[in-house]
Amino acid sequence: MRMPVPDAHIISRRREIATALRRILPPESVIADEDERRVYESDGLTAYRQIPLIVVLPRTTAEVSAVLRYCDAEGVKIVPRGAGTSLSGGALPLADAITLGMGKLNRVLEVDYANRCAVVQPGVTNLGITRAVEAEGFYYAPDPSSQIACTIGGNVAENSGGVHCLKYGLTTNNVLGVELVLMNGDVIRLGGKQLDSEGYDLLGVVTGSEGLLGVITEVTVRILPRPANLKAMMLGFPSSEAAGNCVARVIGAGIIPAGMEMMDQLAIQAAEAFVKVGYPLDVAALLIVELDGPMVEIDHLMERLTEIAAASGATSCRISASEEERLGFWAGRKAAFPAVGRISPDYYCMDGTIPRRTLPLVLRKMTELSLHYGLRVANVFHAGDGNLHPLILYDANQPGELDKAEAFGSDILRLCVEVGGVLTGEHGVGVEKRDLMGTMFNDIDLDHQMRVKCAFDPQHLLNPGKVFPELRRCAELGRMHIHHGALPFPDLPRF
Amino acid sequence: MTLIQPETPQQLCDAVAEAVAERVPMEIVGHGTKRGFGHPVQAAHTLVLNRLSGVTLYEPDELVLTAAAGTPLAEIEALLAANGQHLAFEPADLAPLLGGEGLLGGGPTIGGVVACNLAGPRRIQSGAARDHVLGFTAVSGRAEVFKSGGRVVKNVTGYDLSKLMTGSFGTLAVLAEVTVKVLPRPEKTRTVLIFGLDCAAAVDALTRALATPHEVSGAAFLPAPIAARAPVGRVAGGGRSVTALRVEGPGPSVLFRASALAADIGPGVEVDELHSHNSAALWRWLADVGPFAADPFSADRQSVVWRLSIPPSLVPALLRGLAVDDARYFLDWAGGLVWLALPPEAELDGGAARVRRVLAGLGAGYATLVRAPDALRGAVPVFQPQEPALAALTRRIKDSFDPAGVLNPGRLYPGT
Numbered sequence: 086m087r088m089p090v091p092d093a094h095i096i097s098r099r100r101e102i103a104t105a106l107r108r109i110l111p112p113e114s115v116i117a118d119e120d121e122r123r124v125y126e127s128d129g130l131t132a133y134r135q136i137p138l139i140v141v142l143p144r145t146t147a148e149v150s151a152v153l154r155y156c157d158a159e160g161v162k163i164v165p166r167g168a169g170t171s172l173s174g175g176a177l178p179l180a181d182a183i184t185l186g187m188g189k190l191n192r193v194l195e196v197d198y199a200n201r202c203a204v205v206q207p208g209v210t211n212l213g214i215t216r217a218v219e220a221e222g223f224y225y226a227p228d229p230s231s232q233i234a235c236t237i238g239g240n241v242a243e244n245s246g247g248v249h250c251l252k253y254g255l256t257t258n259n260v261l262g263v264e265l266v267l268m269n270g271d272v273i274r275l276g277g278k279q280l281d282s283e284g285y286d287l288l289g290v291v292t293g294s295e296g297l298l299g300v301i302t303e304v305t306v307r308i309l310p311r312p313a314n315l316k317a318m319m320l321g322f323p324s325s326e327a328a329g330n331c332v333a334r335v336i337g338a339g340i341i342p343a344g345m346e347m348m349d350q351l352a353i354q355a356a357e358a359f360v361k362v363g364y365p366l367d368v369a370a371l372l373i374v375e376l377d378g379p380m381v382e383i384d385h386l387m388e389r390l391t392e393i394a395a396a397s398g399a400t401s402c403r404i405s406a407s408e409e410e411r412l413g414f415w416a417g418r419k420a421a422f423p424a425v426g427r428i429s430p431d432y433y434c435m436d437g438t439i440p441r442r443t444l445p446l447v448l449r450k451m452t453e454l455s456l457h458y459g460l461r462v463a464n465v466f467h468a469g470d471g472n473l474h475p476l477i478l479y480d481a482n483q484p485g486e487l488d489k490a491e492a493f494g495s496d497i498l499r500l501c502v503e504v505g506g507v508l509t510g511e512h513g514v515g516v517e518k519r520d521l522m523g524t525m526f527n528d529i530d531l532d533h534q535m536r537v538k539c540a541f542d543p544q545h546l547l548n549p550g551k552v553f554p555e556l557r558r559c560a561e562l563g564r565m566h567i568h569h570g571a572l573p574f575p576d577l578p579r580f
Numbered sequence: 581m582t583l584i585q586p587e588t589p590q591q592l593c594d595a596v597a598e599a600v601a602e603r604v605p606m607e608i609v610g611h612g613t614k615r616g617f618g619h620p621v622q623a624a625h626t627l628v629l630n631r632l633s634g635v636t637l638y639e640p641d642e643l644v645l646t647a648a649a650g651t652p653l654a655e656i657e658a659l660l661a662a663n664g665q666h667l668a669f670e671p672a673d674l675a676p677l678l679g680g681e682g683l684l685g686g687g688p689t690i691g692g693v694v695a696c697n698l699a700g701p702r703r704i705q706s707g708a709a710r711d712h713v714l715g716f717t718a719v720s721g722r723a724e725v726f727k728s729g730g731r732v733v734k735n736v737t738g739y740d741l742s743k744l745m746t747g748s749f750g751t752l753a754v755l756a757e758v759t760v761k762v763l764p765r766p767e768k769t770r771t772v773l774i775f776g777l778d779c780a781a782a783v784d785a786l787t788r789a790l791a792t793p794h795e796v797s798g799a800a801f802l803p804a805p806i807a808a809r810a811p812v813g814r815v816a817g818g819g820r821s822v823t824a825l826r827v828e829g830p831g832p833s834v835l836f837r838a839s840a841l842a843a844d845i846g847p848g849v850e851v852d853e854l855h856s857h858n859s860a861a862l863w864r865w866l867a868d869v870g871p872f873a874a875d876p877f878s879a880d881r882q883s884v885v886w887r888l889s890i891p892p893s894l895v896p897a898l899l900r901g902l903a904v905d906d907a908r909y910f911l912d913w914a915g916g917l918v919w920l921a922l923p924p925e926a927e928l929d930g931g932a933a934r935v936r937r938v939l940a941g942l943g944a945g946y947a948t949l950v951r952a953p954d955a956l957r958g959a960v961p962v963f964q965p966q967e968p969a970l971a972a973l974t975r976r977i978k979d980s981f982d983p984a985g986v987l988n989p990g991r992l993y994p995g996t
Binding site: 197198199200201202222223243244246250254255257258267271272273274275277278279280281282283284285286287288289290292293294310311312313333336337339340341378379381382385386438439440441442467470471472505506507508509510511512513514518522525526529530531532533534536537538539540541552562563565574576577578579580 | 582583584585586587591594595597598600631639640641642643644664665697699703704707708710711720722724725726727728730731732733734735736737738739740741742743744746747748752763764765767787790791792793794795829830831832833836837840889890891892893913916917944945946948963964966967969970973974976977979980981983984992993
């Protein structure tokens with residue numbers, strides 16, 4: 086992974102920049118000491134590390150704006166950071182960039198039950214929003230596995246998903262508005278408490294833009310009434326094909342469960358060894374299907390699901406009889422990553438999405454790749470929406486294994502694109518998948534994306550080195566390649 | 581005016597290249613049913629997408645459909661219905677409201693629905709068109725074919741340009757093909773009707789209904805004179821206001837939730853229920869702004885129709901501030917969507933200054949002038965004017981996709 090060559094001149098100005106920042110912010114909000122900066126050297130993608138130039142911890146929108154305006158004028162780069170849980174290196178620091186930690190902006194500003202929304206600062210955790218509204222029977226729907234730690238600002242930047250987005254959508258479908266500071270220091274509001282906001286849907290563009298367009302300083306999210314009841318069903322299958330077939334039949338029958346998750350044998354065994362919740366160990370694939378709603382609906386659909394599962398060849402079927410049992414079903418799935426971490430010194434988590442029906446093919450090819458690279462792979466799968474998380478097991482202390490794991494990962498993602506899927510379903514491109522963007526997009530596609538970047542940040546100062554394999558200069562991207570006097574097109578049908 | 585009707589994506593690209601080379605702006609239409617929505621476009625040519633038509637991919641098990649931009653919405657909806665599915669965002673047909681069948685007849689196209697980000701009553705539960713577009717291919721104002729997104733629901737690869745295209749009114753690029761998420765059509769529908777509430781009580785009832793776990797998928801309030809014009813006897817016949825709450829889903833669940841809602845929300849007032857057929861007719865009428873489509877006020881001078889998207893709790897104050905007559909408004913989206921029909925002769929600006937002043941006083945929301953004569957839509961801002969920093973950013977986005985300004989110039993804002 087090659088990062089942009091750091092600007093030695095900026096690095097040589099570290100002390101001067103820190104001094105200038107201490108005039109803008111309280112001195113304790115500016116961290117220039119190397120030991121303290123080292124804390125921020127990586128995010129959830131720990132294979133990459135870099136100590137940032139300086140770390141700045143603003144407390145207000147005005148402070149964020151002042152820092153950005155200063156950096157814009159001085160040509161200093163910025164890497165925004167929430168809780169640092171990104172699995173794609175979205176918050177990976179740069180040697181010549183300020184890491185802008187948003188953790189101090191951590192207040193719930195308003196809960197508006199009448200309009201079913203909450204206004205929060207970006208450093209509030211995902212789960213913190215639900216905690217703030219649950220006493221009134223509400224919750225915030227997107228639930229990434231890292232929800233205890235990850236922040237809503239990071240969720241918006243990455244368009245985070247979770248196990249329940251099959252029914253309730255991703256972050257982008259649950260955010261109503263943001264306050265955003267542009268690189269030039271301008272503060273703009275996109276959206277608000279209303280459902281529809283006119284003009285270009287820049288809120289939709291900023292969501293999932295991985296910190297390259299602006300710094301989010303406030304978020305308005307939709308909150309939903311908590312479902313009356315929840316029940317989960319655990320199904321064992323003799324093959325991944327049979328499990329995949331069952332998923333297709335459930336959806337074909339017009340049922341959209343609240344969540345539908347699949348694990349393969351290695352993931353099942355690792356999870357069961359870790360949390361001991363009674364997963365069947367004699368099956369090749371496990372499906373967890375969750376339903377929510379009135380009990381009469383859950384019971385009705387459970388009956389239909391049971392029939393579909395039997396027709397799809399399920400060899401075991403358990404329906405949660407209590408809330409404790411339901412949480413037990415999920416405990417193994419939610420702990421799948423650390424569970425795999427116990428059976429291997431290191432693992433590398435991938436995040437492709439595929440058309441569901443190609444699952445058997447993708448799993449078969451993945452087995453071949455596993456043999457080819459000599460590395461094991463465990464699979465957890467948001468089966469309902471086709472989002473696959475292969476976990477490649479490797480040992481970083483063995484020379485060459487990290488490279489092999491990365492090559493294996495890249496092959497898996499290319500395979501996802503080949504079968505009609507995409508490089509990343511919810512973890513983001515970051516630095517991790519940056520150089521694979523060309524497998525999905527041609528230069529013209531990428532240029533159109535980069536022009537959006539230019540409209541927000543013409544100097545490429547925000548989070549450079551992420552998402553785009555090569556950042557082209559905005560002046561060059563702005564040029565038109567059509568010349569006056571080009572021949573008209575005689576074949577165009579005109580009337 | 582010349583009509584240019586490309587038959588292939590390459591011809592579409594050629595048409596834009598020619599417009600750019602000759603610096604001749606184009607108006608972009610599908611079937612032209614929404615030409616009257618937005619500022620009138622001053623263009624020598626009209627680029628019509630009706631010959632770029634047809635569903636190119638439909639996989640019901642994968643919940644995905646791809647169609648050329650000029651594909652009639654009706655064709656897509658019929659195909660989906662035959663497979664027990666639908667577009668959950670319930671796109672509206674504004675042709676009746678905006679006056680007739682458009683340029684070519686044949687109803688709205690999928691490209692037009694996406695370009696205008698239309699959504700019906702189910703917006704409160706399922707989102708708008710923006711939430712259902714998974715990917716697209718388009719020709720930008722640089723006369724280049726580009727794509728974004730994909731055919732899977734969960735995708736964060738690169739910027740979400742599908743959102744940028746949706747609702748951009750053809751000012752950034754000409755859509756050639758769109759891929760949308762489709763969903764199972766609910767097995768059963770019931771609508772609970774509560775009679776005789778005043779506006780404030782209705783908003784309160786809608787708010788309480790949306791705070792229950794009963795998954796309400798439609799929540800509207802029709803003042804008595806509006807209800808009287810409904811195409812459903814039980815709504816029209818009572819001579820009173822109607823507050824309507826829709827629940828959809830598996831049979832036993834719908835029966836349970838409909839009665840639970842009536843018990844939770846309706847105690848002390850008269851409650852009735854609509855079953856599937858009447859329920860569908862009522863919500864279709866509301867989605868298409870039926871109450872103001874056939875203008876009840878004047879045969880020759882239609883009223884000016886506004887669409888306001890606001891936080892529902894502000895509705896009573898908004899209506900007080902505007903002093904709107906009961907015959908001239910109704911609420912959808914649990915109060916979050918207000919449709920207003922103002923008398924055309926009362927104000928020279930169609931009420932623009934007054935509506936936006938009241939909104940500004942409330943500190944939230946957007947007001948869009950949806951139906952007005954061309955002259956009026958040429959004279960007042962159709963869309964809510966933007967703050968300077970946002971307006972500048974909007975302009976930079978427009979310039980980067982359409983630097984020569986040949987695609988629907990001025991349709992959204994001056995120069996955009």
